[in-house]
Amino acid sequence: MKVVLMVAEKPSLAQNLANILSNGKCNTTKGSNGACSVHEWNGTFKNEPVRFRMTSVCGHVMSLDFTGKYNNWDKVDPVELFSCPTEKKEAMPRLKMPAFLGMEARGCDYLVLWLDCDKEGENICFEVMSCVQPFMNGDVCSPQVTYRARFSAITDKDIKAAMLNLVRPNENESRSVDARQELDLRIGCAFTRFQTKYFQGRYGDLDASLISYGPCQTPTLGFCVQRHDEIQTFKPETYWVLRVTASTEEGRELPLEWKRVRSFEKEIANMFLHGIKEIKEAVVINVQAKEKLKSRPVALNTVELMRVASSGLGMGPHHAMQIAERLYTQGYISYPRTETTSYPENFDLIGALRQQQGSSKWGEEVRALLANGINKPKKGHDAGDHPPITPLRHATESELEGDMWRIYDYVTRHFIATLCRDCRYLCTTATFQIGSETFSYSGNTLVDAGYTEVMHWQAFGKDEFVPVLKVDDVLKAHDHRLVECQTSPPDYLTEAEVITLMEKHGIGTDASIPVHINNICQRNYVAVGNGRKLIPTNLGIVLVHGYQKIDPELVLPTMRSAVEEQLNLIAVGRADFHAVLAHTTEIFRRKFQYFVRSIEAMDQLFEVNFSSLKASGKALSRCGKCRRYMRYIQAKPARLHCSHCDDTYALPQNGTVRIYRELKCPLDDFELLSWSSGHRGKSFPLCPYCYNHPPFRDMKKGFGCNSCTHPTCAYGVNSTGVSGCVECEAGVLVLDPAAPRWKLTCNRCDVIINIFEDASRVTVCERACDACGAQLLCVEYRAGRTRLPAALTEMTACLYCEPSFAALVEKHRAVTSRGGAMSRGRGRMRGARPSKKQPKDKMAQLAAYFV
Numbered sequence: 001m002k003v004v005l006m007v008a009e010k011p012s013l014a015q016n017l018a019n020i021l022s023n024g025k026c027n028t029t030k031g032s033n034g035a036c037s038v039h040e041w042n043g044t045f046k047n048e049p050v051r052f053r054m055t056s057v058c059g060h061v062m063s064l065d066f067t068g069k070y071n072n073w074d075k076v077d078p079v080e081l082f083s084c085p086t087e088k089k090e091a092m093p094r095l096k097m098p099a100f101l102g103m104e105a106r107g108c109d110y111l112v113l114w115l116d117c118d119k120e121g122e123n124i125c126f127e128v129m130s131c132v133q134p135f136m137n138g139d140v141c142s143p144q145v146t147y148r149a150r151f152s153a154i155t156d157k158d159i160k161a162a163m164l165n166l167v168r169p170n171e172n173e174s175r176s177v178d179a180r181q182e183l184d185l186r187i188g189c190a191f192t193r194f195q196t197k198y199f200q201g202r203y204g205d206l207d208a209s210l211i212s213y214g215p216c217q218t219p220t221l222g223f224c225v226q227r228h229d230e231i232q233t234f235k236p237e238t239y240w241v242l243r244v245t246a247s248t249e250e251g252r253e254l255p256l257e258w259k260r261v262r263s264f265e266k267e268i269a270n271m272f273l274h275g276i277k278e279i280k281e282a283v284v285i286n287v288q289a290k291e292k293l294k295s296r297p298v299a300l301n302t303v304e305l306m307r308v309a310s311s312g313l314g315m316g317p318h319h320a321m322q323i324a325e326r327l328y329t330q331g332y333i334s335y336p337r338t339e340t341t342s343y344p345e346n347f348d349l350i351g352a353l354r355q356q357q358g359s360s361k362w363g364e365e366v367r368a369l370l371a372n373g374i375n376k377p378k379k380g381h382d383a384g385d386h387p388p389i390t391p392l393r394h395a396t397e398s399e400l401e402g403d404m405w406r407i408y409d410y411v412t413r414h415f416i417a418t419l420c421r422d423c424r425y426l427c428t429t430a431t432f433q434i435g436s437e438t439f440s441y442s443g444n445t446l447v448d449a450g451y452t453e454v455m456h457w458q459a460f461g462k463d464e465f466v467p468v469l470k471v472d473d474v475l476k477a478h479d480h481r482l483v484e485c486q487t488s489p490p491d492y493l494t495e496a497e498v499i500t501l502m503e504k505h506g507i508g509t510d511a512s513i514p515v516h517i518n519n520i521c522q523r524n525y526v527a528v529g530n531g532r533k534l535i536p537t538n539l540g541i542v543l544v545h546g547y548q549k550i551d552p553e554l555v556l557p558t559m560r561s562a563v564e565e566q567l568n569l570i571a572v573g574r575a576d577f578h579a580v581l582a583h584t585t586e587i588f589r590r591k592f593q594y595f596v597r598s599i600e601a602m603d604q605l606f607e608v609n610f611s612s613l614k615a616s617g618k619a620l621s622r623c624g625k626c627r628r629y630m631r632y633i634q635a636k637p638a639r640l641h642c643s644h645c646d647d648t649y650a651l652p653q654n655g656t657v658r659i660y661r662e663l664k665c666p667l668d669d670f671e672l673l674s675w676s677s678g679h680r681g682k683s684f685p686l687c688p689y690c691y692n693h694p695p696f697r698d699m700k701k702g703f704g705c706n707s708c709t710h711p712t713c714a715y716g717v718n719s720t721g722v723s724g725c726v727e728c729e730a731g732v733l734v735l736d737p738a739a740p741r742w743k744l745t746c747n748r749c750d751v752i753i754n755i756f757e758d759a760s761r762v763t764v765c766e767r768a769c770d771a772c773g774a775q776l777l778c779v780e781y782r783a784g785r786t787r788l789p790a791a792l793t794e795m796t797a798c799l800y801c802e803p804s805f806a807a808l809v810e811k812h813r814a815v816t817s818r819g820g821a822m823s824r825g826r827g828r829m830r831g832a833r834p835s836k837k838q839p840k841d842k843m844a845q846l847a848a849y850f851v
Contacts, residue, residue, distance in 0.1 A: 004045050005108040005136075006054040007101070007128050009115045011036050012329045013154070014056035017114055020159045021052065031055060033100040045110065055104050060120075061097045061127040062088040064181045066189070073197065078190040079596070082589040086182060088127075098131040105132035111146045113169060117386060118337050119571060120511060123177035125169040143168055152338075152386045154331040155393075176571035179581050183563065187588045188214050194596060200637065201648060203606055204616020206539055207635040208524045209653065215560050215588075216508045218547065220516045221525050222555040223501045224534045225544035227493045234489035240269035241483045244439060246282040246432060246475040248467050254475070256282070256432060256439035262485070273482050276435040282477040284469050285438075286431040292444075294423035294458070296451040298341040298380035299388030300414045302510035303503050305336065305407075308414075310495035310532050312457065313406050316521075317495060317514035323407045324389075332400070333411050334390050337511050341380030344387055349374060349419060355394050361409070362416060365454050374419040390415045413454050420451035423458075428466045434477050492533040506561035524636070542609050546602030550595055614643040621659055623647070624670035624689055632657060640688050649688040651675070652704070660685045660737070666713055667695050675704065676738060682745040682752055683738045685715050706734045706747040717747065720764055722799065723774035726811070727751050735764050735777075744799075754810045755799070758785050769798035777805075 008014035018026045018039035026041040039054040070076050070084045090098060105111070113128060115121035125148060129140045138145040147166035151158050191213030199211050239262045246254045263269040297304075302321075309320030324336035343349065353374065357366045380388070391412040397405050424447040432439045443466035452459045493501075495517060502508055508516050517534075520526050525540030536544075547555040563584055569575035613633070620632035623642040630640045630649070638657065640649040651657055652675045660674040665687035676683035686704035694701055696709050705715040713719060717732055722744055725731030731748030742762045744753040756762055756779045765776040778796040779788070786793050789804045799805050 001042075001049055001051050002045075002109040003051045003053055003107060004110040004112060005105050005132065006052060006112040006114055008054065008056040009121060009124065010058065010329055011056045013114070014039065014054050016154050016329065016331055017159060018054040020154075020156050021054070021163060026052075026054070031100055032103060033095045033097065035095050036100065038104060050110070053104060053108065054114075055101075057097055057101070057115075057124065057128065058092065058095060060091045060124055061101070061131060063091040064178075064185055065089050066185075073193055078194045079589065079592060081190040081193075082186050082585055082592065086185065101128060101131040102135045105135040107137060108132075108135070109137045109145070111136065111140055112149060112163075112166065113147070114149045114151075116337070117150050117152065117335065118511060119173045119177050119509075122170050122173040126171065126174045129169070151335075153334040153390075153392050154328065172573045173571045175577045176567045179570055179577055180567055182581060183584055183588075184215060186585060187592075188212065188217075190588075190592050191595070194592075194599075198599060198603075199606060200639075202603070202612065203610040204613045204631075204633045204641065205611045205635050208539055209637045210523060211539075211543070212519070212523055213554075214516070214519065215563065216512065216516045217519045217523075218544075218555050219505070219507050219557040219560055220498065220502060221520045221536070221540055222544050222547075222557070223498055224493055224520070224526050225536045225541050227490060228536045228541060231489045231492070236486045236488065237264060238266075238484060238486050239264045240266055241485060242269065242272055242276075242437070243479070243481050243483050244276070244282070244434060244477055245479040246439075246441070246477050248475060252465060252467060254441045254465075254467065256441055259438040259440065266482075269482055272437060273480060276437050276477075277480045279435045280477050282432040282434050282439065282475045284430055284471055284473040284475070285433045287428070287469050287471060288431075289426055289428045291447065292425055292427050294425070294450075294452070294460075296375075296378065296417055296420055296422050297414060297455075298378045299343055299418050300390070300411060301338050301341050301380075301388055302336060303339070303499055303513070304341075305389060305411070306514060307496040307499050308410060309407065310499070313403075313410065314532065315403060315406075316518065316528070316532070317499060318518040319403070320407060321511075321514050323403050324411075327400075327404060327408055327411075331392055332395055332408055333392055334388075335386045336389050338386035338388060339381070339383035339510055340385055340388055342382045342388070343377055343418075347387060349377070352390055352392070353416065353419060356391065356412060356416065359394060359412075360396075362413060362454055365420075366416060369416070369419060375421055377418045417451040417455045420454060421448060423450040423452045423460060424448040425460060430467070430469050432475070432477075492529065492535050495528075495532045495534060498534055501557075505557035506564045507557050509564075538609055542602075542605045546605050549601045549605070550598045551591055554591065554595070613641045613648065617641065620657070621671035621673060621688070624665070624668045630688070649692050650702075651688070651691070652686070652702075655681075655683075663715070665690060667710065672705070672715065674737060679738075679741060682743070682750070683736055684734075684745070684747070685737055704747075706745070707732075721775065722764060722777065723772070725749060725751055726753075735762065752812055754812070755779075755805075756781075756787070756808050758787065765796060769801055771801050772798065774798055774800055 008017055015037065022039070022041035022043070026039040028037050028039050031038050035058055036056050041052050043050060043052050064086055065071070066081065067085045067087050070081065111129070111132060113125045115124045129146060133140045136145065140146045146169065148169045149162040149166055151162040192210060195211040195213060199206060241262050242258045244256045246256055248254070263272070305324065306317035306320055309315040310317055321336065324333065327333045328336050353366055353370060357363050357370060359366065389411055391408065395408055400408050426445045426447055427442060428445070429440055429442045432441070443464035445463045445466060446460045449460065498517060499513055502513050520540070521528060524537055525543065526534045526536050529535045544555055553559045566575055566580045566584065570577055570580055617631035617633035619629040620640065621630055622628065623630050623645060626642065626644045628642065628644045630642045633639050633641060638651045638653055640651060655675050655677045658674050660672040663672045664670065665672060668687065668689045670687050670689045672685050672687055674683055674685050684704040684706040690708065691704065692701060694703060698709055699707060705713070706717060706720065708716040709718060710716040711718055717734055720734040721732045722735065723733050725733055725746040725748060728746060728749040731746040733744040733753065734747055736743045736745045742756045742759055744755060745751070758781065759779050760782050761780040763778045765778050767776050768774065769776060776796055777799050778794070780794045781788060783793055787808055788795050797805060799809065
């Protein structure tokens with residue numbers, strides 16, 4: 001029997017697709033990489049019986065990166081990044097996705113790709129094809145072997161229809177993504193590396209780990225800074241408004257609006273006031289009643305969903321899209337990445353609406369709509385990609401909690417509103433003559449609430465008072481006065497307004513827009529204020545002003561929108577991939593070289609706004625070269641600076657740095673420091689010089705003393721190491737220096753083993769255990785607080801082999817994120833018994849009782 005391999009973009013999506021296509025009769029097993037499952041069932045494909053095998057990837061399988069040496073910031077001139085070789089690497093090496101896909105593809109005859117139906121999904125199609133090519137029975141490039149499923153919703157109808165109408169993967173769209181990835185990598189890395197090294201080497205209070213540049217990110221920041229500049233340069237102007245109040249016979253007061261609106265000359269405004277001040281009658285010269293419409297919305301697309309999530313729901317666009325994708329993979333809404341705002345002709349609007357008639361939230365409105373007939377939706381824009389975002393099945397608030405419900409609630413209400421009537425109201429305007437001046441009064445009265453019954457936040461509100469008036473009626477005029485006002489500056493841009501500007505200028509795609517906004521927030525270029533306003537920081541402002549001073553095109557949206565047009569031409573097969581890449585890369589290479597030559601112009605702005613390294617931070621530890629105190633700079637990225645030697649030393653991030661017992665490194669005489677991620681995390685000592693300049697070949701930059709292989713140093717892994725890690729292959733469990741909370745921590749992964757609570761002293765012995773090869777531990781307790789058997793106050797034994805130690809250990813993972821050396825530490829146990837010789841059954845026992 002032939003085998004059909006089917007690959008989805010996410011594990012949850014694969015499970016839903018398998019349940020639909022197998023009618024709930026598939027067998028599921030866990031995949032070899034631990035992240036993906038494999039679903040199998042028998043069926044028919046191309047009119048023959050086959051075995052279907054459905055699995056998934058976890059997003060991109062591969063990512064683009066520079067080859068080996070070009071990832072070294074210290075040894076490579078950034079201008080080389082515009083021409084150096086690149087390579088595809090595993091996007092998530094720990095998942096071993098190419099090997100997993102190859103294993104599942106072995107012996108398969110057909111490949112059906114169920115990746116998301118956008119350009120990124122098309123690109124992942126070809127990543128999957130390259131991984132399975134050596135293992136398939138046929139050629140994956142053949143149209144008789146590889147097929148592409150196109151779908152916009154996870155429903156039985158859509159998925160089974162997609163299975164019956166398989167197409168070919170679109171290589172042009174995939175190539176356009178390859179081009180974007182390569183351009184963004186080369187341009188972004190070159191500018192980012194140069195800026196980061198230049199400015200962090202001169203200033204200590206930038207408070208940013210990276211001074212990054214991005215072809216989309218930077219123009220997005222430019223919009224925010226442009227609005228900031230408008231606010232700062234705004235000069236308020238004083239103007240005067242003539243106000244009069246008219247009263248009806250019933251005593252109702254009508255505040256009248258002046259036809260001239262306002263005057264910027266006080267003398268002229270006073271002249272108008274004096275001309276009418278003595279006139280106490282307001283004569284009606286015109287009454288006009290006009291019905292107006294508040295139009296129902298067009299169908300929902302991605303950009304509008306992000307705008308509403310930010311302005312109405314208080315959610316960042318990045319977070320909102322993550323929620324929307326989760327709703328999509330669980331089958332609650334259709335594909336949330338679309339530019340289209342027009343329903344297809346064959347779209348089953350009635351069927352989608354009927355699913356909502358049982359809702360306790362909007363069921364009454366839906367039933368009325370079905371009974372009276374729906375209105376034809378407004379004609380929106382058809383981008384030719386996916387249908388608009390719509391609900392696919394009914395859900396309740398108890399089913400979807402928190403933000404998932406809020407997004408689903410909005411999507412559903414918006415869909416229902418597109419089929420409702422427009423909101424209609426009557427606007428009545430009465431025009432009055434008082435002397436030589438004309439005034440008016442307007443009031444609105446609701447005629448038909450229409451769609452606002454569902455989108456209640458757009459509801460009309462209370463009817464306004466509209467007196468019954470006719471021409472030549474005379475009302476009493478009083479309270480004549482001039483009101484002094486001032487023009488006010490614009491406010492900071494909201495996320496919703498920035499999204500609108502990005503869409504207008506072609507910055508990013510519906511998928512990447514939230515990522516770019518999220519990036520400028522994370523880079524400390526803008527802060528999110530009340531009402532989700534994006535307020536530029538000092539760093540963001542200085543960067544944009546610096547670009548404008550050197551080369552305004554680096555921050556203007558026109559440059560990126562021109563690149564996007566070229567990428568779109570690749571996607572439709574009208575431009576050559578290599579020609580676009582070469583042309584655009586050369587333009588930005590020249591711009592980069594000019595930027596480097598002109599960097600002093602930007603540096604002048606930094607000098608005014610930031611403090612030099614010499615003037616930043618606080619004295620902490622002595623330099624091993626000059627014996628003077630170095631300054632500890634806590635602002636991101638945390639580092640030490642010796643002003644006498646003019647040397648800067650990187651430190652582990654996201655933790656606390658202190659002096660370590662006033663001890664010195666035996667290799668270079670630098671004072672040791674202790675880095676800690678908190679009392680529930682881990683800590684390790686480090687030498688600032690060794691951390692930046694590894695002293696041994698088997699050490700890498702960013703290692704602490706817990707990974708140092710110095711043969712005799714009391715702080716290195718050979719003196720503090722106990723055994724190999726219980727989980728990772730290369731890690732060593734070392735004694736953490738954070739007494740009295742005694743613990744063993746892995747110098748590679750985030751495993752922590754709490755040991756010997758309340759002990760007064762714990763040390764690693766020179767002797768190793770005869771049974772398992774681990775170093776023995778000596779533990780000491782104070783009398784009356786001991787936890788050892790028979791009230792012993794001291795014991796030396798193997799942590800793994802001594803039964804009385806079993807109750808005194810507890811394994812867990814570090815609470816905070818790993819910093820620096822944690823994620824890369826290596827080491828070998830000292831003595832004749834390296835950790836890898838420990839018996840597997842002993843390690844299995846260890847894992848069992850540490851849980």
